[in-house]
Amino acid sequence: MTSRQIQAIRGMNDILPEEALLWEFFEDTARAWLRAYGYRAIRTPILERTELFVRSIGAVTDIVEKEMYTFIDELNGESLTLRPEGTASCVRAVIEHNLLYSGPQRLWYWGPMFRHERPQKGRYRQFHQVGVEALGFGGPDIDAEHIVMCARLWRMLGLDGVALELNTLGGSDARARYRARLVKYLERHRESLDDDSKRRLHTNPLRVLDSKNPVMQELIEGAPRLADDLDEDSLRHFSDLQAKLRSVGIAFALNPRLVRGLDYYNGAVYEWVTDRLGAQGTVCAGGRYDGLIAQIGGKPAPACGFAMGVERLLALVSDGAASASRSAPDVYLVHQGAAADPFAEQVAERLRDHRVNVLLHCGGGSFKSQMKKADASGARFALIVGDDEAQAGEVSIKPLRELAEQVRVSIEEAADLIKKSVISDS
Ligand code: HAM
Numbered sequence: 001m002t003s004r005q006i007q008a009i010r011g012m013n014d015i016l017p018e019e020a021l022l023w024e025f026f027e028d029t030a031r032a033w034l035r036a037y038g039y040r041a042i043r044t045p046i047l048e049r050t051e052l053f054v055r056s057i058g059a060v061t062d063i064v065e066k067e068m069y070t071f072i073d074e075l076n077g078e079s080l081t082l083r084p085e086g087t088a089s090c091v092r093a094v095i096e097h098n099l100l101y102s103g104p105q106r107l108w109y110w111g112p113m114f115r116h117e118r119p120q121k122g123r124y125r126q127f128h129q130v131g132v133e134a135l136g137f138g139g140p141d142i143d144a145e146h147i148v149m150c151a152r153l154w155r156m157l158g159l160d161g162v163a164l165e166l167n168t169l170g171g172s173d174a175r176a177r178y179r180a181r182l183v184k185y186l187e188r189h190r191e192s193l194d195d196d197s198k199r200r201l202h203t204n205p206l207r208v209l210d211s212k213n214p215v216m217q218e219l220i221e222g223a224p225r226l227a228d229d230l231d232e233d234s235l236r237h238f239s240d241l242q243a244k245l246r247s248v249g250i251a252f253a254l255n256p257r258l259v260r261g262l263d264y265y266n267g268a269v270y271e272w273v274t275d276r277l278g279a280q281g282t283v284c285a286g287g288r289y290d291g292l293i294a295q296i297g298g299k300p301a302p303a304c305g306f307a308m309g310v311e312r313l314l315a316l317v318s319d320g321a322a323s324a325s326r327s328a329p330d331v332y333l334v335h336q337g338a339a340a341d342p343f344a345e346q347v348a349e350r351l352r353d354h355r356v357n358v359l360l361h362c363g364g365g366s367f368k369s370q371m372k373k374a375d376a377s378g379a380r381f382a383l384i385v386g387d388d389e390a391q392a393g394e395v396s397i398k399p400l401r402e403l404a405e406q407v408r409v410s411i412e413e414a415a416d417l418i419k420k421s422v423i424s425d426s
Helices: 017-036 050-056 062-067 087-098 140-156 172-188 193-198 205-210 214-221 232-247 310-318 319-323 338-353 366-375 387-392 411-425
Strands: 047-048 072-075 078-082 105-114 126-135 163-168 268-273 282-288 303-309 331-335 356-361 381-387 394-399 407-410
Touching: 017 105, 017 140, 017 310, 047 050, 047 087, 050 062, 050 078, 050 087, 050 126, 087 105, 087 126, 087 303, 105 140, 126 140, 126 310, 140 163, 140 268, 140 282, 140 303, 163 232, 172 205, 193 205, 205 214, 232 268, 268 303, 282 310, 303 310, 303 331, 331 338, 331 366, 338 381, 338 387, 338 411, 366 381, 381 411, 387 394, 394 411, 407 411
Parallel strands: 331 356, 331 381
Antiparallel strands: 047 078, 072 078, 105 126, 126 303, 163 268, 268 282, 282 303, 381 394, 394 407
16 A cells, blocks of 8 residues: 655645756856845845744734744744745844944845745745845945846846836835825725725725725725825935936836835835736835834844845746756766776766766666667767776767767867867857
């Protein structure tokens, strides 16, 4: 009797080898892109104290109220949470290790995030983000840098049709004034609010504007606008940012309804959206969060950043882009014979010293069956080692993807030949 199979958790995906190729292409591209702008990596734990997210993302947000994977550590009774996003952890680490002491920091991180949302295409319970944070920078030049960076990454990935939406949320005074006006308005229309909005009316009224419920749209259209309460500083910051974007030719649309689902934002916020992914069209989002560092115990300092959803971006990347990154080995090494087998292992290592990618046949079998595997591997060459070759300290090399003679050469000559052919092909 076979045992019952165990399957992955709903909303948490395996990335199988074929698909992993596309991920590697993305990771390589992203690393080169981040280096080009002088960002340095920071790696933080996946598990944090729950309080970190409550205090940064906000107690009355969807994420904290209903989407976090939280549990009690039975050893000490502490409440812990799988990170639902990366900004809070990054800021915590920067404060804890006093990184701002040596000046402003340009940082990035990458990895899985966890949100207990209802899974659907483009929305998962474990998903991946590449996040970028600039801490200690206050001017609109860095906001512009982030947006320009994103535009470059879309080009590097061969994406088009990703549009930029911009808004500004203003400083905390402006937000408080606006909140009061909005609550008054929503209270006047209480009978038209759906249950979610009624619940948010006094806890997080700005989020009512984010409602996707069609019956709420007319009410939302008629709501007072934050723009009328904005302070001079944020208006100036926002118009400087827009001028910078225009000067480098980055198109954007102003969206006064863009409020973001995390409470730490103030000032300029933005989302990159596509209409090619259905309801989950936001591929990247971010903005200013000047109050967050102080809010979680650091010395006040301005900051801003963004994060992109890797699964959503990869759904837009064409297969052509991915096939640019080859997965096939350069060489499949077939071998048979008492002297040949140990010699083949040495040959494989010597070739790898020369940066040749070698798939060494394992598991025995006839030359014929091994050659079939070599063909199927997609390798450019089969390297054949029998006892004859082993005694002479040589290898036979057979091109698999072009009509050419098999030749017998030294290991060094084989390495040269393979490298030349790989380089001329790339
Ligand atoms: P966020 O808007 O919550 O912001 O997430 C950023 C991006 O992560 C989204 O635009 C989306 O592409 C992706 N994403 C979010 N949830 C899911 C999900 N369940 N499944 C798949 N993809 C998802 C943040 O997380 C902020 N920390 C961004 C930031 C960094 N702001 C400043 N610095």
